[in-house]
Amino acid sequence: MTRAADVARRSPRRVFRDRGEAGRVLANLLGAYRDRPDVVVLGLARGGLPVAWEVAAALHAPLDAFIVRKLGVPGHEEFAVGALASGGRVVVNDDVVRGLRITPQQLRFIAQREGRELVRREAVYRDGRPPVDVTGKTVILVDDGLATGASMFAAVQALREAEPAHIVMAVPAAPESTCREFAGLVDDVVCASMPTPFFAVGESFWDFRQVTDDEVRQLLATPTTGASNTTVTEVMPAQVIASVAIDAPAGVPPREALDELIGDARIVLIGESSHGTQEFYEARAAITKWLIDDKGFCAVAAEADWPDAYRVNRYVHGRGEDDSADAALSGFERFPAWMWRNTVVRDFVDWLRLRNQRQGANGHRQAGFYGLDLYSLHRSLQEVISYLDKVDPKAAARARERYACFDHASADDGQAYGFSAAFGAGPSCETQAVEQLVEIHRNALTYARMDGLLAEDELFYAEQNAQTVRNAEMYYRAMFSGRVNSWNLRDRHMAQTLQALVRHLDRHSDVPSARIVVWAHNSHVGDARATEVWADGQLTLGQLVRQQFGEESRLIGFSTYCGTVTAASEWGGLAERKAIRPALNGSIEELLHDTGKTSFLISPLISPEAAEPLSAVRLGRAIGVIYRPETERQSHYFHVRPADQFDAMIHIDGTRALEPLEPTSLWIAGETPETYPTGL
Secondary structure (H helix, E strand, O other), X not given: OOOOOOHHHHOOOOOEOOHHHHHHHHHHHOHHHOOOOOEEEEEEXXXXXXXXXXXXXXXXXXXXXXXXXXXXXXXXXXXXXXXXXXXXXXEEOHHHHHHHOOOHHHHHHHHHHHHHHHHHHHHHHHOOOOOOOOOOOEEEEEOOOOOOOHHXXXXXXXXXXXXXXEEEEEEEEOOHXXXXXXXXXXXXXXXXXXXXXXXXXXXXXXXXOOOOHHHHHHHHHOOOOOHHHOOOHHHOHHHHHHHHOEEOHHHOOOHHHHHHHHOOOOEEEEOOOOOOEHHHHXXXXXXXXXXXXXXOOOEEEEEEEHHHHHHHHHHHOOOOOOOOHHHHHHHOOOOOHHHOOEHHHHHHHHHHHHHHHHHHHOOOOOOEEEEEEOOOHHHHHHHHHHHHHHHOHHHHHHHHHHHHHHHHOOOOOHHHHHHHHHOOOOOOOHHHHHHHHHHHXXXXXXXXXXXXXXXXXXXXXXXXXXXXXXXXXXXHHHOOOOHHHHHHHHHHHHHHHHHHHHHHHHHOOOOOOOXXXXXXXXXXXXXXXXXXXXXXXXXXXXXXXXHHHHHHEEEEEEEOOEEEEEEEOOOOOOOEEEEEOOOOOOEHHHHHHOOOOOEEEEOOOOOHHHHHHXXXXXXXXXXXXXXXXXXXXXXXEEEEOHXXXXXXXXXXXXXXXXXXXOOOHHHHHOOOOOOOOOOO
């Protein structure tokens, strides 16, 4: 996903200009706490104070310093054995004390020395003012970043003795592991950036000069509450979006807005922030019908397995043996079947078949349905053999011999093959998969000449199955070598399949430049360079499409604030109808919810005013086929910059669970909504 923009600007490994800018970014993520009388902001002195002042000023909350002094190992003071915090709370790492044989006398001496410095600083910073009372308050504890988190841990422990109602930890940069650890210790955690690998807090700032005592004193003396700190920009993000949002009843924008958004784009990717939301599927189907009828799109390419989707493609073109959409979709047996075996896809497939019948009778171009995914290792290799049995029996025999390499693994379990091949418990079939792909490409011209256009389609189907076997073999081996590597192989495969589909449809058209709509999850549709996963080296289908097609591509994301969703509790589990908890503070979903609108389109391409509020780093929710609300923050949120992640977003504030074609008793019973105490 790139639009000739500076990649570094999109990078989630964000480098803040200084602590002040970092504080303003945090303030955007903490908008839910603005103008609340129970909120107090505490900045860890000294480095956290410039950050905390910006937060307090934006939230119109009182500010105070919270002082933590590191207890350094004698002779190696840069290495902390513990910390001392305001209020006299001492936190000690017992393992370090024992390991370095630090005596109680040494520890007492260190604590007394740092205690004197702590008292001196409190007196200097406050100029005689008493500390802010935090009892019964919501305390937002701010620092300029975390490494090990020892100082913040000491601050949290000391703060608890004052009995605040809630503790919120907010930092511009920290390792993901540290943020996750604190999620179990406090009521809310906001980490604006979680670079990977994490080297030091200073790596996230252009200007990381040491903060002086005088600067701290001046910041604490500058009011953060009252009319003097109220500016238009502090309260505007949701209002700006509301003012330019385009109403989209049931998630379907008016045709004029869609026409302006899509323009002459050839590839339109439409996402979903869950794999089980009825409104996402219905709105996406409605938009796709318009793209096909009014804009000349000729194919839907879905995040679905190639052979199963091609069975649907045969049905919508009036070929194959299936006599209903339900039967055509019955090939989707692999978990999660509800992704494609649901009422919305069934109705769309029926619509597409009827439309194609009318188009065919008038001699006009028909539209197809294709899959982009690569999980169909064994299904695809069987399809290659079945095709060759019809056109070249000797080649089919060679294919059987090559693909027999996979026979030691379960026919339904590519992971079993990948595990055994990766760890030497079974053979690697990489060579055989490559050889078969090369042979079918070498003979392609001969096979294509056998029976005209239909033969070309079936050859294309077989070639893509051979390519899927090749890529799936790599993917399943990569699963056991690293998450990012396997993710990238999968999204590259989807991009490669999409490119092959474009070339194939271009050859079969009197009108050049086939136009394709892609259905996939937001995490594939969005541009990776506008999310924190980019720092890990992860890429996405949307990014690759933008890089290839540029302005001829459009990326559209969906979001919701609350409702229900169809998802499982574990991989391979039954479909359940689960309650979605309201979006977390600091999320794009919360921002869109705060507009007060129920269903709308927002796009900087249509309304440039939307660019600024959508350019802030925020949390974005991603619910896949598994939903674990009890670990909401860790399992389903990551940092995003929506203005760069998508060309447009469609927000539907309250949504309901997608209806499977075969709802289980568990799904019918549904789940009683729960209120969770934290955003873990």
